Amino acid sequence: MADTLWVLVTAILVFFMNLGFGCVEAGFQQSKNCVNILSKNFVVFACSTLAFWFLGWGLMFGDGTPWFGLQGLFMLGGADNSPATGDAYQGVYSAINWTGVPLLAKFFFQLVFAGTAATIVSGSVGGRIKYLSFILFSFLLVGLIYPTVGHWIWGGGWLAKSGMWDFAGSTVVHSVGGWAALAGALILGPRFGKYGPNGKINVIPGHNLSLALIGTFVLWLGWFGFNPGSTMAADPRLISHICVTTNMAACTAILGATIASWILLKKPDFGMTLNGCLAGLVAITAPCAFVSVGSSAVIGFIAGILVVLAVIFFDRVYVDDPVGATAVHLVNGVFGTLCVGLFAEDWVSPNTTGNGLLFGGGAKLLMAQLTGIVAVGIFTFLVAAIFWLLLKYTVGIRVSLQEEIEGLDIGEHGNSAYPDFVIRKPHYSMVSLGNVGSEEEIPEKKSSRRPSYAGKG
Amino acid sequence: MKKIEAIIRPEKLDDVRIALERAGYPGITITEIEGHGLQKGTVQQWRGEKYKVDFLPKIKVEIVSHDEDAEKIIQAVLQASYTGAVGDGKIFISEVDEVVRIRTRERGDKALV
Numbered sequence: 001m002a003d004t005l006w007v008l009v010t011a012i013l014v015f016f017m018n019l020g021f022g023c024v025e026a027g028f029q030q031s032k033n034c035v036n037i038l039s040k041n042f043v044v045f046a047c048s049t050l051a052f053w054f055l056g057w058g059l060m061f062g063d064g065t066p067w068f069g070l071q072g073l074f075m076l077g078g079a080d081n082s083p084a085t086g087d088a089y090q091g092v093y094s095a096i097n098w099t100g101v102p103l104l105a106k107f108f109f110q111l112v113f114a115g116t117a118a119t120i121v122s123g124s125v126g127g128r129i130k131y132l133s134f135i136l137f138s139f140l141l142v143g144l145i146y147p148t149v150g151h152w153i154w155g156g157g158w159l160a161k162s163g164m165w166d167f168a169g170s171t172v173v174h175s176v177g178g179w180a181a182l183a184g185a186l187i188l189g190p191r192f193g194k195y196g197p198n199g200k201i202n203v204i205p206g207h208n209l210s211l212a213l214i215g216t217f218v219l220w221l222g223w224f225g226f227n228p229g230s231t232m233a234a235d236p237r238l239i240s241h242i243c244v245t246t247n248m249a250a251c252t253a254i255l256g257a258t259i260a261s262w263i264l265l266k267k268p269d270f271g272m273t274l275n276g277c278l279a280g281l282v283a284i285t286a287p288c289a290f291v292s293v294g295s296s297a298v299i300g301f302i303a304g305i306l307v308v309l310a311v312i313f314f315d316r317v318y319v320d321d322p323v324g325a326t327a328v329h330l331v332n333g334v335f336g337t338l339c340v341g342l343f344a345e346d347w348v349s350p351n352t353t354g355n356g357l358l359f360g361g362g363a364k365l366l367m368a369q370l371t372g373i374v375a376v377g378i379f380t381f382l383v384a385a386i387f388w389l390l391l392k393y394t395v396g397i398r399v400s401l402q403e404e405i406e407g408l409d410i411g412e413h414g415n416s417a418y419p420d421f422v423i424r425k426p427h428y429s430m431v432s433l434g435n436v437g438s439e440e441e442i443p444e445k446k447s448s449r450r451p452s453y454a455g456k457g
Numbered sequence: 458m459k460k461i462e463a464i465i466r467p468e469k470l471d472d473v474r475i476a477l478e479r480a481g482y483p484g485i486t487i488t489e490i491e492g493h494g495l496q497k498g499t500v501q502q503w504r505g506e507k508y509k510v511d512f513l514p515k516i517k518v519e520i521v522s523h524d525e526d527a528e529k530i531i532q533a534v535l536q537a538s539y540t541g542a543v544g545d546g547k548i549f550i551s552e553v554d555e556v557v558r559i560r561t562r563e564r565g566d567k568a569l570v
Binding site for chain 2: 201202203204205206264265267269271272275308311312315324
């Protein structure tokens with residue numbers, strides 16, 4: 001009873017993260033696209049639910065090959081006598097027979113994780129993606145890509161057998177979402193006016209940092225379901241441990257990002273700080289049940305610094321990711337997975353990971369983690385890219401230039417997020433000051449002109 | 458009749474209003490505007506990149522008054538809106554051809570009282 005209660009309550013918390021993603025993404029982007037962003041984050045959970053119910057669960061947890069499930073594929077139809085566990089279990093979803101809860105509790109819990117991966121993608125493609133294409137891609141992601149990777153690591157597949165460990169999904173959820181987001185951002189191209197001729201990086205500020213804060217806190221709250229819930233058992237010691245490591249990483253990541261932003265950018269940029277918190281949470285997702293509290297502090301701190309560097313990096317290589325989905329989920333999903341190989345200590349969850357490199361376990365675990373990261377990266381990025389290209393050359397993935405300038409709210413939905421508000425937008429000069437001396441040196445008036453609409457793509 | 462258009466710092470609006478109360482004025486229109494003169498813009502940043510905001514928010518205070526009251530009003534605005542830093546603003550004075558009160562259809566000086 002306690003186990004089932006625990007699984008369902010934490011699943012409900014993870015479901016709530018969809019609100020978090022919606023708020024963060026909306027806050028980080030322009031008001032003219034607000035309805036579109038909220039819609040994507042709203043509808044994506046519906047797509048995820050259907051795709052995961054129809055095929056995703058079966059591919060991920062059905063008995064089959066080391067690469068994907070073959071039995072009980074469709075609509076949870078396979079034989080199953082959950083909550084029986086271990087040897088008493090008779091059914092086709094053996095990979096998840098270790099948790100003593102009903103089948104639908106397992107399904108519901110895994111479903112909200114799949115939904116998280118899908119909603120990550122909506123951030124990086126914001127501001128220029130066609131609503132229909134995003135919906136179609138989400139079905140493909142949750143129906144095919146996510147469950148395949150999930151099968152490898154959680155479904156008893158080849159990566160699990162080779163000793164790779166990902167407790168709550170730094171790789172399975174976050175890096176999968178991240179790779180798909182990266183593929184999307186690359187194939188879609190940057191927002192109009194984001195990168196000027198001669199490679200200037202123009203700023204498109206978000207319209208509501210209050211909303212972004214709300215979203216981040218909601219995600220943080222939800223993560224207290226995401227990580228501890230993955231025990232799928234009300235194990236008092238372990239779930240307490242995971243709550244603390246999760247929180248610790250988030251907090252040190254906030255500090256790491258603040259310090260990095262203060263030093264690199266001269267001021268503690270709030271957008272960076274928010275991303276920092278999320279980066280820490282992503283990074284601790286894989287190791288949370290395998291590392292000490294002290295280690296989680298270190299992991300979080302590094303993640304906070306990493307995300308600041310990653311956001312700047314992706315912009316410099318002209319990957320337009322309005323919310324930092326790639327910097328937060330991809331980069332730190334990878335980093336968190338590696339951290340298992342470095343920081344794991346056997347006593348935290350005995351007889352699972354063993355000790356990592358820094359605690360005398362040698363490099364074996366680390367190598368298994370690395371193998372997983374590379375395999376998942378190649379697979380996810382390639383298949384996602386194929387799907388994006390397929391969509392591009394059939395229904396098209398990008399809105400017209402006029403629609404992009406007007407705002408997707410009007411073009412895709414015929415709505416306006418703030419029809420009653422007087423939207424007063426200061427006229428930005430669209431001149432990047434990246435390397436022009438200090439703040440006090442303002443360029444002459446003649447070089448700051450009205451926005452020029454010469455974009456790269 | 459003169460139109461007195463004063464572009465002032467937003468944070469000075471209360472001081473200017475109080476000074477105008479004391480000086481007396483027939484009516485007032487306030488608009489929120491953006492612009493700049495000698496005062497340069499500010500530099501802000503977003504996720505690793507800096508950008509310049511060229512235009513600064515100001516308040517435009519418009520008053521139409523009798524010729525003989527204009528100087529009194531101008532002095533009130535001047536003293537209340539002054540800080541001494543670049544960006545205090547400007548006052549433009551122009552001639553008004555005609556004034557009509559909509560409720561009574563009165564024109565000219567009577568409409569301005």
